[in-house]
Amino acid sequence: MGMVKLIRMRVLSLLSLLVLFIPVAISVDDNAKSSMLLFMQRLSPGIVRHAGDNWGWNSSSDPCTGNWKGVSCDSTLQFVQKIVLEGLNFSGSLDADSLCIVRSLGVLSLKGNNLTGGVPGTISNCKHLTHLYLSSNNLSGQLPDGLSELGNLKRLDVSNNDFSGILPNVARISGLVTFLAQNNRLSGALPAFDFANFQQFNVSNNNFTGPVPDGKGLFGADSFGGNPGLCGNPLPNPCPSPSQHKSKKWSVSRFDAYFGYMIIGLLVTAFAVYKISSKLRQKKERNSTPKRKVRNQDITTTSSSGPNAYSSTHKNSENISEFSITSAESGASSLVVLTSPAAKDLKFEDLLRAPAELLGRGKHGTLYKVILNSGLIFVVKRIKDWRISPEEFDHRMKKVDQAKHPNVLPPIAFYCSKQEKLLVYLYQRNGSLFSLLHARRGREAVDWASRLTIAAAISDGLAFMHSKLREDGIPHGNIKSTNILFDEKAEPCVSEYGLMLAHRHEHPNRSTNKTPEQSESLSDAEVVYEATASRDGGFKDDVYRFGVVLLELLTGKMVQNNGTDLAKWVNSVVREEWTGEVFDGVLVSEGASEERMVNVLQVALRCISDVPGERPNMRVVTEMINSIKQEEERSTSSEIIFP
Known part of the structure; x- marks a missing residue:
């Protein structure tokens, strides 16, 4: 019996120790908890008393x-890592003294409140902070030097406040x-940032002065604009040279010298104008004949207007006489009209x-807006540097035309010769x-239901075209929002389905929407796609690019915004x-x-996988998006409303 009693006493002692230990193992340090309560009391006085049981704190x-x-x-439920209190209408102040006692804190977000006061210098004691978001409050005063002592900080957002003074x-x-400080009253010179490390940077709409640090082209004027005192790239106003700061005293002799140079310049200009006018007059007389020579090719015309197909009163206009088009050329030499009723005649x-009218030039061609006498308006794309035979081009365009889908813009006609291809x-x-x-530019932003409808329609069109043209090895090749x-x-x-398969690979630093497998440089012998050699690869490229379009819809950001x-x-x-930081604020x-x-x-993340084999095909992508869209349609309208 004595032995049994001894065992019972030891078991009870062990249980007592466990009972004492368990609350400690699953509890936050009392000092940290008390500090958090004080932090909340300063953040929004009285909130703990009135918020209710669901609030905690x-x-x-x-x-x-x-x-x-x-x-x-x-x-382990022992250490507080994140405090995210956004858009709660708090009107108190930031108590860094209390907050930084919570040593384990890595993320603090108080954006979208009405906090006043400043950022205390004791914020430097929050040594583990990696993310600090204070945007869209009423904070003011000078940002403390203590911010620069947060060596673990990755993202800092103090935008849309009333901060002033030197950064x-x-x-x-x-x-x-990430450093976002736009829409404040900060002043002085910008520190020498190393922009190579930044993914986001914006100091626009402040009072900064002096030259912009060398950004190596990674961030554009929108990141620095609204600071009248800033100068240099990428802003339009260059920084003045030292000589421009010196006062210039004009003597009479210097004025006479400049006046003489001006007279000589006017005489030279007048003579040049006379010579140019004479040449233009002679050229006009030569063009009155129905036949002319262009790039050693004969162009026969049937109109008194000559071969000036793209002559226009628009300032952005071109002349089709620059093209090497001739009926004597081997291969297809006339316009092939496809099945569209709009172009039957x-x-x-x-x-x-x-x-x-010249609409624009791209890496792979030039785009024109053409208005016929009948009132029909077409877009003509002149394609360049496409290593494809006229026969293959003819086959490709006819296949694309046969695989019709309401969400894919079909070509209605094409022209193909050895030197020119028009679509x-x-x-x-x-x-x-x-x-x-x-x-x-002041218009209403596109709502979520409309963006989801767009995504579903485009994925449906691509999935259909992929199923119809997979055996022919014809993907789109260049899916992007434009x-x-x-x-x-x-x-x-x-638009432009099937126009990119035979193009050169993009230079890895120039593509605005490239897939990971296209990011390595290729030799001259590898610059041309082979449809039979990379049939599935082209379709996987489409999936990747569509995933990037989904990201564009979700984030509202450009695909390549200042190099990002x-x-x-x-x-x-x-x-x-x-993840919440990804989505468009709108x-x-x-x-x-x-x-x-x-x-x-x-x-989208599945679509942009670095491993092509892990990307779903467009049919699976369409099913997933349509399922999400059906859920959305239960509560919102999916009609696209143009701002």
Whole structure:
């Protein structure tokens, strides 16, 4: 019995020790909890008393196990890692003295409140902070030098406040990848930032002065604009040279000398104008004949207007006489009209006679807007540097024409010779997805339901074309927002399908939407795609590029904004478990479903996988997006409304 009693006593002692140990193992340090409560009291006085049980933040519960609002902890539930209290209308102040007692804190976000006062210098004691978001409050005063002592800081956002004074030297933080300070009253010179490390940077609309640090072209004028005292690249106003600061005293003799130079210049100019006018007059007389020589090729015309197919009163106009087009050329030499009823009576001479406006030049061709006498408006794309035979071009365009889908813009005619390839489309008046997303200029932004509808329509069109043209090895090859147009019914449609397969690979530093497998330089012997050798690869490229378009819809950011690679940026944010930062602020403010935006983001991330074999095909992508869209349609309208 004595032995049994002894065993019972030891078991009871062990249980007592466990009972004492368990609360300590799953609880945040009492000192840290008390400091957090004081921090909250300063942040919004009285909130703890009136917020209710769902709020937490009281002395009778634990920050990690008591569901304190906005608090996230580590896996052991002992250390507070994140405090995210956004858009809660707090009107108090930031108590860094209390906050920084929580040594484990890595993320603090208080953006979208009404906080006043400044940022205390004791913020430097928050040594583990990696993310600090204070944007869109009423904070003021000078940013403390203590910010520059946060050596672990990666992202700092103090934008849209009323901060003033000189910026602390946050450039000394080697790991900083985001710095946003736009829309304040900060002044003085900018520190010497190393922009090579940055993914986001903006100091626009302040009072900074002096030269812009050398950004190596990574960030554009929108990151520095609104600072009248700043100068140098990428701003339009150059910095003055030392000589410009010196006063210039003009003597009479110097004035006489400059006046003499001016007279000589006028005489030379007048003589040059006379010679040019004479040459133009002679050229006009030669053009009165119905036949002329262009690049050692004969062009026979049937009109008194000559071969000036793209002559126009527009300032951006070109002349088709620059083209090497001749009926004597071997290969296809006349306009091939496809099955579109809009072009059944179209003749090549109609294009030659019609006025044309130059819409733009790209890496792979020139685009013209052509208006016929009948009132029809076409877009003609002149393709250059395409190593493809006329026979293959003819086959490719006819195959694309046969695989019709309402969300894919079909070619209506084409011309192909050894030296020239022209492709004709109907002109789409409603512009592109790129302009809809990025060229707002006071217009209302595109809502979430419309963006989801666009994504579903484009994925459906691509999936259909992939299924019809896979055996022929004809993917799109260049999916991007500028190639997604809106027809007269505001329906999105993919343009230029099948025009990129035989093009040269892009230089890795020049492509605005390149896939990882295209990021390595190729030798001259490898610059041409072979449809049979990389049949599936081209379709996987389409999936990747479509994924980037999804990211553009979700983030509202350009694919390559001042050198920032959108796909890499999104991946880096997601890796840091800060997914909410990805989404366009417009969508967040309208109350778009975060759950469905995250679902679309997951689809996009699968599409942009670095491993082509891990990317889903377009049919699977379409099914996933349509499923998300069906959920959305239960509560919102999916009609596209153009701002």
